[in-house]
Amino acid sequence: MTEALLDHTAARFPRFFRDRIRIEPLEKGGSDRKYYRIAMCGEGSLILVKYGSQRDENRHYCEIAAFLESIGVRVPAIYHHDTQEGLIWMEDLGEADLWQFRNAAWPVRQALYRSALQQVVALHTRGHLAPAPSQPRFQLAFDAELYRWEQHYFFENCAGRYFGVPPAAVDAGSDQARLNEIAERLAALPRVLVHRDFQSQNIMILEDRACLIDFQGMRPGLAQYDLASLLYDPYVTLTPEEQASLLEDAIGFYAEAGTPVGSEFREVFDLCAMQRLMQALGAYGFLGLVKERPHFLGHIPAALASLREVAARIPGLERFRHLLDHLEVGGRQAT
Secondary structure (H helix, E strand, C coil): CHHHHHHHHHHHCCCCCHHHEEEEEECCCCCCCEEEEEEECCCCEEEEEECCCCCHHHHHHHHHHHHHHHCCCCCCCEEEEECCCCEEEEECCCCCEHHHHCCCCHHHHHHHHHHHHHHHHHHHHHHHHCCHHHCCCCCCCCCHHHHHHHHHHHHHHHHHCCCCCCHHHHHHCCCHHHHHHHHHHHHHCCCEEECCCCCHHHEEEECCEEEECCCCCCEEECHHHHHHHHHCCCCCCCCHHHHHHHHHHHHHHHHHCCCCCCCCHHHHHHHHHHHHHHHHHHHHHHHHHHCCCHHHHHHHHHHHHHHHHHHCCCCCCHHHHHHHHCCCCCCCCCC
16 A cells, blocks of 8 residues: 555655655554645655545545635645555644643643634634635535434443443433433524534644535534633543633634624534534544444544533433433543
């Protein structure tokens, strides 16, 4: 595989002499995309992405990158897209993502998080206003069915598959009517364009400024979903005070952009945080146990603790909270 990738690179970029190219596989997330850093001594480096055919969204990455750049959102430059081979050569933004600053002092982290929030607020406030002909093909919008799917994903792959909760107990503890009501309410709210996976490992830091990556899942949705994805990121622990400070920063950025938030903003933020955490927990169970990537199981405790915290603020979820409180028993451990 790597030899073929080097051949493709040398053919596309003649200055990268075939016998002097170095290729380094990069570990990145749980998708079917493979990432490589390709470098030649004295000639710099670039990132090569090899994507599969499992998900249609991969083919639209370059179009979305151009769109984001056009509305002032920082993204890596795209050098070439080989649609037949499923290859994308793009700018190398380095190795520092936001996650790597998780143990830095708060003033350092706060500045980087604020930079990330400014980028996503630009997406939320400008993206849906761009002329239709300039917009690429996005994924299907968040609707009630998708919100219900996220809920079911959690019950099936986390509560059931990972913790071993029997289907009858899941049904009894799901507060299904209330969860369906939440899905319908969120689906009825006005949408903007959202990143869909706005978390620390999808935010690169270049010269102390945030750049967004892995945005191929972009779609119409709620701004609070992206904010919750970052502030309740299971990969990074933020204190309640840090979360509150960053949420205030985001609200201020919306006001500066001329789109001040409404009175129900924080309430919807909690509902979106619940949805995002249910989706993440379902993904960890699925990736860890079905796809046999056990390191994802190690993120379940942090995500579950956050889900309990958020669910405690949402009325009408008493049985669901009871179910969450009893999920420690019987869970499979990461290996």
